[in-house]
Structure formats: structure tokens, C-alpha cells
Amino acid sequence: MDGVKPQAVVVGAGPNGLTAAARLAAHGWRVEVRERAGEAGGAAATQTLDDDTLSDLGAACHPFGAASPAFQALRLEDYGVRWLRAPYEMAHPLDGSAAMLAGTLEDTAAGLGADGGAWERLHRPVVEHVDGLLGDVLAPLPRVPRHPVALARFGARGLWPATALGRAAFRTEEARALFAGSATHSITAPSRPFTGALGLLFGALGMTRGWPVAEGGSGAVTAALRRIVEDHGGVVRCGDEVRALPEADAVILNLTPAQVLALDGVSLPTRRARSMRRWRYGPGVHKVDFLLDAPVPWSDPRVGRAATVHVGGTAGEIVRAENAVARGHMPERPFVMAAQQYVADPSRGLVLWTYAHVPHGHRERYPGEVAERIAKQIERFAPGFSAVVRAKIETPPHELEAWNPNLVGGDIAGGAMDGSQLLMRQPHRLRKGLYMASASTAPGAGVHGMSGWWAAEAALKDFGG
Numbered sequence: 002m003d004g005v006k007p008q009a010v011v012v013g014a015g016p017n018g019l020t021a022a023a024r025l026a027a028h029g030w031r032v033e034v035r036e037r038a039g040e041a042g043g044a045a046a047t048q049t050l051d052d053d054t055l056s057d058l059g060a061a062c063h064p065f066g067a068a069s070p071a072f073q074a075l076r077l078e079d080y081g082v083r084w085l086r087a088p089y090e091m092a093h094p095l096d097g098s099a100a101m102l103a104g105t106l107e108d109t110a111a112g113l114g115a116d117g118g119a120w121e122r123l124h125r126p127v128v129e130h131v132d133g134l135l136g137d138v139l140a141p142l143p144r145v146p147r148h149p150v151a152l153a154r155f156g157a158r159g160l161w162p163a164t165a166l167g168r169a170a171f172r173t174e175e176a177r178a179l180f181a182g183s184a185t186h187s188i189t190a191p192s193r194p195f196t197g198a199l200g201l202l203f204g205a206l207g208m209t210r211g212w213p214v215a216e217g218g219s220g221a222v223t224a225a226l227r228r229i230v231e232d233h234g235g236v237v238r239c240g241d242e243v244r245a246l247p248e249a250d251a252v253i254l255n256l257t258p259a260q261v262l263a264l265d266g267v268s269l270p271t272r273r274a275r276s277m278r279r280w281r282y283g284p285g286v287h288k289v290d291f292l293l294d295a296p297v298p299w300s301d302p303r304v305g306r307a308a309t310v311h312v313g314g315t316a317g318e319i320v321r322a323e324n325a326v327a328r329g330h331m332p333e334r335p336f337v338m339a340a341q342q343y344v345a346d347p348s349r350g351l352v353l354w355t356y357a358h359v360p361h362g363h364r365e366r367y368p369g370e371v372a373e374r375i376a377k378q379i380e381r382f383a384p385g386f387s388a389v390v391r392a393k394i395e396t397p398p399h400e401l402e403a404w405n406p407n408l409v410g411g412d413i414a415g416g417a418m419d420g421s422q423l424l425m426r427q428p429h430r431l432r433k434g435l436y437m438a439s440a441s442t443a444p445g446a447g448v449h450g451m452s453g454w455w456a457a458e459a460a461l462k463d464f465g466g
Contacts, residue, residue, distance in 0.1 A: 006030045007464045010247040013255025014237055015043020015407070017438045019226035020071050020450030021253045024457035026233035027075070033249075034230060037242035037406075041227050043255070044405055044413065045448045047218025054350030056290050056394070057219045058404070059413070061340035061354045062309045064090075064203055065447040066222060068135055068210040071454035080225035083216040085345040090207035092299075092307035093179045094382035095314065099301035100175035102183075102207045109208055116176035123170050126154055127205040138202060139451045141429060141443035159198025163191035164316050166200070174315055180204065181319050182311030185336055187418040188284050188358055190323035191316065195423050212309050214342045218349065222448060251434055251460040255453065257282075257407050257415050257441045258427060269431055277427065280441065283418060284326045285363055285398035285411020286338075286356040287371040292392040293351040297341065299383045308345045312337035312355075312378045322358070329360045331371070337378050355379075362398050362410035371397070407439060415440025430459040 006029045011022045014036035026032040040046065044059030066072060067084045078084075091102040103109040106128050110117035127134060134155055158166060163184030167177040184191040184200035191200070206212070215221040227237050246252060246266035254261055258277035261267060269277070299305045313319040313336040322332040335357040343349050357375050365371055372395050380386045396404070398411025407415065416422055426443045429436055429452070438456035440446040 007250035009033070009251040009253060009460065010035060010249040011253045011255065011438075012243045012247070013043060013407075013439070014041035014223070014227070014239065015255050016045045016223055016226065016448050016450050017440070017453035017456075018043070018253065018255030019223055019230060020075070020453030021255070021436075021438045021457040022235055022237075022453075023075055023226050023229040023233070024071075024454060025251075025460065026230050026235040028461060032230060032233075032235035034235065034237040035241045035243050035247070036237065036239045039240050041237055041239055042220050042223040044408070045219040045223045047220035050292070052350065054292065054352055055218045055348075056352050057340075057342070057354055060219050060448045061342060062212045062214055063219070063222070063448050064206040064210070064212045065139075065449035066215070067213050068131075068206055069449040069451060070136055070139065071450040075226070075229055075450075077222065077225045080228045082221055082225045084211070084213035085216050086211040086213045087306060087308035087341070087345040089303060089307035090212040091183070091309040091311065092304040093175075093182045093311045094299060094301060094304050095174060095178060096381070098175060099304050100179035101303055101307065102179060102204060102212075104208065104211055106208045113176050113179075114173065116171045116173045119170050119172075120176055123158070124201065124204055124208065127201050128208055131205045131209045134202070135206075139444040139449065141426075141455050155198065155201065159201055160195060161197035162194055163196040163200040164320060165192070166197040167316060177316045178314070178319070181316035182313060185311070185313070185319055185323065187423070188286075188414055189417070189419045190320050190327065192320045192324075193419055214308055214340070214345045216346050216348070219448065226450070246435075250464065251436065253436045253438050253453070253456050253460065255407075255438050257409060257439050259409055260406055261437065267435075273428075273431060280427070281417045281422060282361060282409045282412045283414055283416060285359050285361050286401070286413055287359045287363065287398060287411065288356040288396040288401065289372045289375050290394040291353040291355065291390050292394070293353055293389050294391045295389040296343070296351065297353055297379065297383050298385045298389065304382070305341070306344060308341055310339040310341065312339055312382065326358050326360050331359055331363060331374075333374065334378055335359065335371075335374055337375050339379070359398065359411065361412060364399070365397065369395070371395075414446040418445060429456040430463070433463050436460055
């Protein structure tokens with residue numbers, strides 16, 4: 002009927018699904034979001050513990066969140082999202098020292114001593130063009146870049162492994178470790194090709210837009226997205242598991258290939274179905290929340306003023322740990338991602354959010370094995386840490402997957418972020434009327450909503466939006 006907008010059903014109310022729904026609802030589409038869990042949020046949800054302490058169930062700090070073109074276009078701040086930054090964006094403790102990522106390029110370089118000038122030279126081209134680069138980097142391939150010169154310069158350096166680029170650029174272990182730790186957000190060894198790009202981009206974001214937390218927890222982001230959907234007439238239904246492909250003009254799946262293929266009624270082109278069956282899932286994470294009686298007693302007090310802490314030692318130690326994980330072995334000294342959200346947002350209470358990189362689907366040899374290794378890594382740089390731990394909440398890979406089936410084997414990236422899968426994710430448009438909007442699509446993992454944004458754009462193009 003003329004004048005009647007198309008109908009969309011979005012499966013999954015995580016950041017990407019809700020972003021797709023918000024964009025289509027804002028264009029006047031009739032939108033329904035269906036979520037299997039009892040609450041919306043997906044991997045960006047927050048729980049309130051018995052003592053009113055807030056704990057993020059999934060994502061914690063958001064270097065892509067505050068800078069996301071999708072979130073900026075949807076004006077999340079108008080719906081209650083407030084980004085908070087700590088005095089330092091990120092810290093990387095070492096034995097006897099620490100490296101700090103500050104909120105500006107100049108302040109970071111000033112703290113790196115002999116490598117300050119090299120750090121500034123390497124990062125300045127990215128820092129000066131970060132918004133333009135971000136728009137190109139977060140776009141699906143192939144696509145004509147809007148800033149080809151800046152992107153070409155970024156790509157020439159980003160092709161390098163982060164460790165090789167660090168050795169070539171820096172003389173000190175502090176600068177090399179700081180750079181390699183950022184690159185390890187890919188959940189692969191920073192000695193792999195293309196990881197230099199991640200080190201550059203994460204560093205540049207920290208020194209411009211920051212690595213903020215969302216006030217009140219990461220769930221504030223998805224709560225805002227839900228309000229946008231509902232303010233434009235959309236409906237979000239929780240506790241509604243989808244087992245068969247819904248009927249609608251457009252169906253957008255906030256799912257990874259494993260869940261897409263499991264849906265009844267999915268009809269895909271042969272080549273696309275084959276690609277999905279061959280999709281590789283990567284290493285997992287084992288999450289541990291430490292409830293504290295006092296802040297972490299880091300040897301270097303500056304580390305206690307950072308929202309994010311990379312606990313892994315030197316760049317060489319990180320490579321050894323990540324290579325062990327890739328071979329299916331649990332390292333004695335794992336790479337640990339830690340978030341001290343309470344530094345930026347004291348209202349949350351004292352929770353140290355952590356996860357260790359572990360082999361895909363890792364099962365512990367005995368209960369508490371991974372938590373013990375995480376605690377030892379932290380204690381190495383914060384003597385007395387165990388004395389301030391009041392309790393801990395563990396979530397191993399199989400429990401992460403039970404909570405959110407997109408986290409296959411504990412893989413929080415929607416599929417291995419290495420080799421061809423780092424650059425060529427699954428497409429957003431599977432066919433007319435069927436779209437995909439998870440971390441398995443470009444630009445990959447992170448709370449930025451861009452996978453949902455591009456899936457919605459594909460639907461708008463197909464239906465004349």
C-alpha cells in the first residue's frame with residue numbers, strides 16, 4: 002500500500018541489533034526487536050549486585066563508543082548516555098615500571114621518556130585524522146574511502162605486526178608494551194600481520210576521544226538505544242527466542258554464522274552458506290569480577306588512576322601467552338584485560354572487571370584455575386592484591402555462551418580476528434530482505450553499533466530508503 006513503510010524484525014537486542022532497529026525506526030519503518038534473554042543489552046549489559054554494586058556482564062570500557070559515527074548520529078547523549086573518563090585512559094604495568102596512555106598525544110609522549118618523540122611521530126598522523134580514518138576503518142569492504150591519503154598512510158604502517166612496528170619505532174620496553182597491549186584487543190598475538198593497525202587506532206582513540214566508561218554501566222548504552230527504538234514507535238520484546246526465520250519485509254539478524262545456520266527457514270545463496278559453515282571462531286575469554294574492599298594496590302600509583310589496565314608484562318610475554326592460547330594451551334601468565342570503572346565512575350562501587358584470553362571453549366583442570374592465574378598476574382604488579390579481594394564472580398567460556406549464544410566457545414569477537422577474517426567479515430546483506438548485524442560482520446567486535454548501522458543501510462537501499 003502506498004505510503005506504508007516496510008516492516009523489519011530484528012533478532013537480538015544487543016548494541017548492533019538495537020542500532021539497526023533505531024536507524025530503521027527513525028526512518029519511519031515498523032520495527033520489532035525480538036530478544037531471547039529476559040532483558041535487552043546483549044554483551045553490553047549491567048547487573049546490580051546485592052550491595053548495589055554495579056558489574057558489567059560483558060563490555061566494560063568503550064574506546065569506540067564515544068567516537069562511533071552511529072552513536073553520534075543517533076544522539077545517545079540525548080537519551081541519557083554520559084561518557085566518563087579517568088585521569089589516564091589506559092595503563093600497562095611492567096616489573097619496576099609502567100607505561101601510561103594519557104588523554105592527549107603530548108601528555109602520553111611526555112611520559113615515555115626516550116621514546117616520547119618516536120611515539121609522537123608514529124601516532125600524530127593518525128591522531129590528526131582520527132575522525133576521518135574512523136569513518137573509513139569502520140566501514141565495510143570494499144568501499145571507496147572518503148580520506149584515501151590518510152587511510153593509505155595509516156594502512157602502510159598498519160600492515161605491520163604490532164611487535165615488529167614497535168621494535169622498529171621504539172627503544173624502550175615501556176613504549177613497545179604499551180603499543181602491543183592495545184593491539185592485543187584483537188585477541189590474537191601482536192606478532193601477527195595487521196595488528197599494527199589496531200595498536201595505532203586504539204592508541205589514537207585514547208589520545209583523542211578517550212577510553213571512557215558509560216555512567217551507571219555499559220547497559221546505559223543499550224538502554225538508550227532501546228528508548229530511541231520505542232520513541233519512534235518500535236517494539237522490543239524480551240524473553241522471545243527466535244527459532245525460525247520471522248516473516249517481515251526485512252529481517253536483521255544480530256547473530257553469528259552458527260546461529261544463522263541453525264534457524265529454520267533460512268535460505269542462503271550456496272556460496273554464502275558455504276562461507277558461513279567455514280567461519281572460524283577464535284580464542285575465548287574467562288571473565289572474573291573481583292569485588293574489592295579497597296582499590297587495587299598497584300606498585301606504580303599511576304596505574305590506579307587508569308580506567309583500563311593491560312596486564313601481560315612485556316611485548317614478548319604477551320606474544321608467548323597469545324601463541325600458547327592459539328595452540329590450545331592455557332598460559333601460566335595469561336594476557337589479562339582489566340577495567341577499573343570505579344576510577345571514572347565511583348557510583349559503581351569497587352569492582353575490578355577482568356578477563357583472561359584462553360583457548361576456545363577452555364575447560365579448567367580444576368575449579369578456580371584461571372581466576373588463580375589472573376590474580377597472580379595482577380599480584381605481580383600490585384603486591385597485596387589478594388588482601389583487598391572480598392569475593393569474586395567467575396564466568397568461564399561455556400557460561401558466557403550459555404548467557405549469550407553469540408559468544409561461541411567464549412569468543413567475544415564473533416569469529417577469529419586474524420588472517421582474512423580480520424579484513425573480510427561476513428556481509429551485512431545476505432540477500433534482499435535478509436541482513437546480518439553482529440560482530441561477525443564489519444567492522445567487527447566492539448560496542449559501536451556500526452555493524453547494525455550498515456545492516457540497516459543495506460535494508461534502506463533495498464527498499465528505497
